[in-house]
Amino acid sequence: MPQLVFVNLPVTDLPRARAFYAALGFGFDERFSDDTAACVVVSEQINMMLLTREKFAAFAPRPVGDPASACSVLVALSRASRKEVDAFMTAGLGAGGTDNGSFQDFGFMYARSISDPDGNVLEPMWMDVGAYEGTLGQEIAAAVDA
Incomplete structure (x- = not known):
């Protein structure tokens, strides 16, 4: 059975993030998307979850970093x-x-x-x-x- 990979990324503006990834040609799996998350389909097994910072923090074991200032x-x-x-x-x-x-x-x-x-x-x-x-x-x- 194929395993799925979900790469989670924090975002500050979910509609803006969705528009960016759509412009790159990616589709979305709306089953895993709502007003706090968008599931970007990279391949059959790989997805990127765009999560509001609040939603990301609910999953993160440590404080959420700022990708704009640290990689x-x-x-x-x-x-x-x-x-x-x-x-x-x-x-x-x-x-x-x-x-x-x-x-x-x-x-x-x-x-x-x-x-x-x-x-x-x-x-x-x-x-x-x-x-x-x-x-x-x-x-x-x-x-x-x-």
Whole structure:
């Protein structure tokens, strides 16, 4: 039986957050959505729960941080191509996101970084796993570890 993953993100303005994620092309599972939460469908097994700060606090074992001032989670979302990574960024920027200026291009992997309007960090990325598993990946891994 497939297991589901729910990534929970605190938001200050739920309608604004819904509009941002809809602009990125994501759908919503309304069964798990109400005026305090929106369930963003990433894939058949992965969802992101956009929770008002109050609702998020009800689940959190510690005080809720402010993603606008501190980064605690990087949500990497694979795309099918470099072009789709760039399209994700363009859509997100047009919907009120902020380009974090992070750009990685290792040949076999291409990644960028955007914050949603609340400061939660999303990293759209593309990777050619076959190229990574070959010599190129070993060389890049050695360079990154150095």
